[in-house]
Amino acid sequence: MLIKQLYTGCLSEAAYYIESKGEAAIIDPLRDVDAYLELASEHKTVIKYIFETHFHADFVSGHLDLAKITGAPIIYGPDTEANFPIHKAADGEIFKLGDITIEVLHTPGHTLESSCYLVRDESGKPHAIFTGDTLFVGDVGRPDLSSGNLSKEELASMMYDSLQHKIMPLPDNVIVYPAHGPGSSCGKNLGPNTYSTIADEKEGNYALKPQSREDFIKAVTDGLTAPPQYFPINAKINKEGYESLDDVLLNGLKALSIDEFKSWIKNEDVILLDTRNSSEFTEGFVPGSISIGLDGRFAEWAGSLLPFDKPIILVTEHGKEKESAVRLARVGFDKMRGYLDGGFEAWKKAGNPIDMIINVEADELAMDLPFDKNILVLDVRREPEFADGHVRNAVNIPVSDLTDPASMANIEDNQNVYVHCAGGYRSIIASSLLKRQGIHNLRNVVGGWNSIKQQEKIETEKEKSVLN
Numbered sequence: 001m002l003i004k005q006l007y008t009g010c011l012s013e014a015a016y017y018i019e020s021k022g023e024a025a026i027i028d029p030l031r032d033v034d035a036y037l038e039l040a041s042e043h044k045t046v047i048k049y050i051f052e053t054h055f056h057a058d059f060v061s062g063h064l065d066l067a068k069i070t071g072a073p074i075i076y077g078p079d080t081e082a083n084f085p086i087h088k089a090a091d092g093e094i095f096k097l098g099d100i101t102i103e104v105l106h107t108p109g110h111t112l113e114s115s116c117y118l119v120r121d122e123s124g125k126p127h128a129i130f131t132g133d134t135l136f137v138g139d140v141g142r143p144d145l146s147s148g149n150l151s152k153e154e155l156a157s158m159m160y161d162s163l164q165h166k167i168m169p170l171p172d173n174v175i176v177y178p179a180h181g182p183g184s185s186c187g188k189n190l191g192p193n194t195y196s197t198i199a200d201e202k203e204g205n206y207a208l209k210p211q212s213r214e215d216f217i218k219a220v221t222d223g224l225t226a227p228p229q230y231f232p233i234n235a236k237i238n239k240e241g242y243e244s245l246d247d248v249l250l251n252g253l254k255a256l257s258i259d260e261f262k263s264w265i266k267n268e269d270v271i272l273l274d275t276r277n278s279s280e281f282t283e284g285f286v287p288g289s290i291s292i293g294l295d296g297r298f299a300e301w302a303g304s305l306l307p308f309d310k311p312i313i314l315v316t317e318h319g320k321e322k323e324s325a326v327r328l329a330r331v332g333f334d335k336m337r338g339y340l341d342g343g344f345e346a347w348k349k350a351g352n353p354i355d356m357i358i359n360v361e362a363d364e365l366a367m368d369l370p371f372d373k374n375i376l377v378l379d380v381r382r383e384p385e386f387a388d389g390h391v392r393n394a395v396n397i398p399v400s401d402l403t404d405p406a407s408m409a410n411i412e413d414n415q416n417v418y419v420h421c422a423g424g425y426r427s428i429i430a431s432s433l434l435k436r437q438g439i440h441n442l443r444n445v446v447g448g449w450n451s452i453k454q455q456e457k458i459e460t461e462k463e464k465s466v467l468n
Helices: 034-042 063-070 152-167 198-204 213-221 231-240 245-252 258-265 278-283 298-305 321-329 343-349 362-368 383-387 425-436 448-452
Strands: 002-008 013-020 023-027 046-051 074-076 094-097 100-106 115-120 126-132 175-178 271-274 312-315 336-340 358-360 375-379 416-420 442-445
Touching: 002 034, 013 034, 013 094, 013 100, 013 175, 023 034, 023 094, 034 046, 034 063, 046 063, 046 094, 063 074, 100 152, 152 213, 175 198, 245 321, 245 336, 258 312, 258 336, 258 343, 278 425, 298 321, 298 425, 312 321, 312 343, 321 336, 336 343, 358 362, 362 416, 362 442, 362 448, 416 425, 416 448, 425 442, 442 448
Parallel strands: 023 046, 046 074, 126 175, 271 312, 312 336, 358 442, 375 416, 416 442
Antiparallel strands: 002 013, 013 023, 094 100, 100 115, 115 126
16 A cells, blocks of 8 residues: 655645555545646556545645546545536445555535545555545634535534544544645644644644533634635635636647737736746836745735636746646636746846836834834734734735725825835735835835844834734
């Protein structure tokens, strides 16, 4: 038996390849399925099953394309209704894979159809469980991505039963393989590792501690932040179906001449997305571009900030065109219409207008603050980060709110705006969004809060009422 975790860091997502005696199964595949096909080819196996733990909200699954290529059935647990052919497994149903078996454990709570898959080894002993978003390392799946008309409290109550009756009775040495790791928005605070054991989760996971149903519901539902705006869109795509990735890339990877590119960007509804490293973007970019660099949590920020119903034109580093398009497709963007041939350098070389973002060091902010009465420090971190420490009198507008022009209504024309986040990635995104809205008198603080808090001359404070 072979189990291989295929982890995608920018989405904090884990897919799995399981193999026994020339047969393989894939669990929770991403939309780009080449890695699974290459593994099967390398190991000379046949992909026999495609298992889905639930309708994912944070990425588009590769179930349809993989099923079309391999002929393998797409398997979901009970209470699943989809707009494409699936095998709806019964609770406790067993699938044979070579010399091992895979048992379906229906575990509603994160969603109604959520199910885990228990692998028993060649001797029939429980070996590993693939928990999807039911159980993470140190956490459980959030119950507020509702299935049907159920409240988060009702789903949390279902999750309590699922954990108590399906997960807790398993042997302590069973390996836990979840669908997500640290950084995922599918839970509140996932641990640092991407796999665990039942024993370790009983010891360290707050949700598996002995507690009443009422205490569990409170623990799981308290402190939930709003999910990213693209979650319901992706869940719907996974349930209803989608266009083949090959077709998406056929349209998205068209090399556009400068004239063709200009023709596109004259259209007010087009999104001009620059995926270069943020440090390159600040030095020069096509006016009106939105910066979301491939060097960060690219797909997650794209899904959170960009509209899904408008065409996207790309500006990328040379050789990064396909990676940019694939990573956008992973979260459901199907309207890419091409990329600027030759990238920003071709645009600049042709004598076209450019824009740029001025970078300043934190010590320069420290020198300017006492003397410039028109300075506005704009902190674009999340509210809890801001509450835990910020520049005195700073204004907090999280990046995710900057797509709404109303959020910038209080920024005045005569103000000198100094933008920062924690380390620098989000502040470049924010600066590009501000410029797109016509706010150009701004500076990006290099190193963000991590550098600012080292400056003794900058007064900082915390929001104690929020933290308590």
